Amino acid sequence: DQQVKQNSPSLSVQEGRISILNCDYTNSMFDYFLWYKKYPAEGPTFLISISSIKDKNEDGRFTVFLNKSAKHLSLHIVPSQPGDSAVYFCAAPDGGGTSYGKLTFGQGTILTVHP
Amino acid sequence: GAGVSQSPSNKVTEKGKDVELRCDPISGHTALYWYRQSLGQGLEFLIYFQGNSAPDKSGLPSDRFSAERTGGSVSTLTIQRTQQEDSAVYLCASSSTGTSIEQYFGPGTRLTVT
Numbered sequence: 001d002q003q004v005k006q007n008s009p010s011l012s013v014q015e016g017r018i019s020i021l022n023c024d025y026t027n028s029m030f031d032y033f034l035w036y037k038k039y040p041a042e043g044p045t046f047l048i049s050i051s052s053i054k055d056k057n058e059d060g061r062f063t064v065f066l067n068k069s070a071k072h073l074s075l076h077i078v079p080s081q082p083g084d085s086a087v088y089f090c091a092a093p094d095g096g097g098t099s100y101g102k103l104t105f106g107q108g109t110i111l112t113v114h115p
Numbered sequence: 116g117a118g119v120s121q122s123p124s125n126k127v128t129e130k131g132k133d134v135e136l137r138c139d140p141i142s143g144h145t146a147l148y149w150y151r152q153s154l155g156q157g158l159e160f161l162i163y164f165q166g167n168s169a170p171d172k173s174g175l176p177s178d179r180f181s182a183e184r185t186g187g188s189v190s191t192l193t194i195q196r197t198q199q200e201d202s203a204v205y206l207c208a209s210s211s212t213g214t215s216i217e218q219y220f221g222p223g224t225r226l227t228v229t
Contacts, residue, residue: 006157032216043119043206043220044158089157093216101171102148103218105158 003027004092006106013113019077021109023090026071030092034103035064035075038087047088048075080113087111117141119221121207127227128197136192136224138207146210147190148218149182153203161205164190165212197228 005024013019023033031052036044050057050064050073057064063076077084087110091103120139128134140147149161160174164184175181179198184190194201204225208218 004157034216036220041222043208043222045220046217049216091158101165102160102163102174103150103158104160105150107155107157 002107003030004090004104004106006088006090006109008109009107010110010112013080013111015082015113015115016079019075019080019084019111019113021075021077021088021090021111023073023075023106024071025073025092027092027104028071032093033064033066033073034091034093035062036089036091036105037084038089038108044089077111080111082113082115085111085113119207119209119219121205121221121224123224124222125225125227127229130199130228131196133193133195134197134226136194136205136226138190138192138221140188140190140207140209141211141219142188144209144211144219145187146212146218147184148208148210149190149192150206150208151203152206152223158206161192194226197226199228202226202228 003026034049035047037047038044048059048062050066066073087108089105089108091105094101122137145166147164150158152158162182163171179195182192204223206223208220210218
């Protein structure tokens with residue numbers, strides 16, 4: 001049972017344009033969501049998170065939007081840069097309250113930003 | 116400060132052999148996680164240590180997999196009688212406490228079982 005899904009395996013965008021990466025989830029108990037970025041031969045690095053009590057969180061060029069009724073979140077990167085080319089994972093912690101525990105990850109989306 | 120480190124970075128082993136993968140978490144982090152990423156897949160949770168609590172082993176795929184964390188710091192993931200389907204990148208992460216949302220990942224160990 002895939003609780004976190006990224007249905008687009010890849011996305012190609014021109015430099016300077018907006019990149020929109022999508023993620024769907026099935027578990028309505030998730031109360032936080034995170035986005036990680038992964039370069040080849042490196043571990044994932046945390047990018048941005050959002051609490052389920054918010055519908056938007058912004059950090060520089062990165063904005064995450066959460067639509068709880070649709071169980072959908074998206075990561076917007078504006079403007080996209082070639083250095084943003086990486087695999088992007090959305091994730092949700094399984095626990096809640098005082099202990100978050102493991103993360104459940106989507107399958108990842110490969111973003112390629114062309115100069 | 117130093118991030119999460121893992122060793123070896125690459126490991127090639129023959130089917131049926133045992134392997135040990137090591138993780139050094141960020142100093143002071145009480146929570147430690149193991150995940151693996153098979154080719155073309157997302158990250159799959161394996162096991163989670165939090166302080167002195169009993170580990171959450173719910174993600175271990177078979178009894179050939181085990182992990183320990185000595186002294187609340189370094190962790191070793193052991194795979195016995197390796198199979199070709201064990202080939203994957205094994206990633207370790209740590210967080211400051213079990214209540215910390217953000218997990219910091221190491222570079223991973225690429226395991227190839229021939």
